[in-house]
Amino acid sequence: MPAIHSLPPAHRPLEDALALGPALLARARSAEAAPWLAASLVEGPAVVLGAAQRAARVVDLAACAARGAKVLRRATTGTAAFLGGRGVVWTLALPHVASLAPDATARTLLNRNVRGFLKGFSRAGAPAHYFGREWISLQHRxxxxxxxxAAPDGAVLIEVFAGHDAALAIPPELAAPDERVIDRWLGKAPAALSDVLPARLSLEALARTVVEGVATRAALPLIDGGEAPELAAERFRPITAPGDPAPPGASAAALARVPIGWIEAAALGDAPGRVWVGGDVLTARWLLDALGRGEAPLDAEASPLEGATLADLSALARRALALGRAPEG
Structure with a gap:
């Protein structure tokens, strides 16, 4: 019988919680091909960047260091989360996009798979809604x-971040100028979990209730996943290079505004004809890599894509390549 393999909620260093994503995705892609779900109780202060966000475009690294806030990068794309104190990271790895929702496609990936999280948050005492793109609303905030x-074979990794002691918005004093000009919350005030959930509810209970909500919404049992996987936490050590994750030697990034915020691209000086493509967009990293190689994906619809269009990304990649070829002076 199909089931969701689950690890019990556990306190983990934030680096370990981020490393859990690739580890559970590898398990989901194994011969058993089962969904995996875990919840990690973490502590900040830290900024968790999306996989394709250039560090200096999002945060002031010096200001973060002065405050003692680590800057880390996760395996999933999208926008940055600030964890000012205690928080929770839920990690959901699926062998294919429709593992939990039979009608899900790559382009409806979040819309379908977020529903279990909404059920869990609502059960915990905070009515939850999802209006698209990158955040869940609790108590209308x-x-x-x-x-x-998403992997080229269709396996999917979804991560959900929530801060208990502080809202997820990057404090203005830690944000880079390009980040401060974006209204990421559509005029609403972001909330910490402590603002919208019953005071009596522990983080452990919340983490467990949300996990159970995902299973209930999918009509699948939860089974014990056994021992936690070995984690490559060194991949998630703090970031110190302003241009990260663009490769060393990349030209200054070209920027473009899109509905989700910014997309960016930079020509690679040591690889003629190649560009790095990134930004706030929610998509598969393989799609960004393919665009950077100048390859039109054979089936772009096989990749999730939220917050920008394929045309937006392709045009910016061409612009960055042209800028990289322009003579100096």
């Missing part, structure tokens, strides 16, 4: 952030 990635 943005309070949980979504990230996603």
């Amino acid at each position: 943005p309070a949980a952030l979504l990230g996603l990635d």
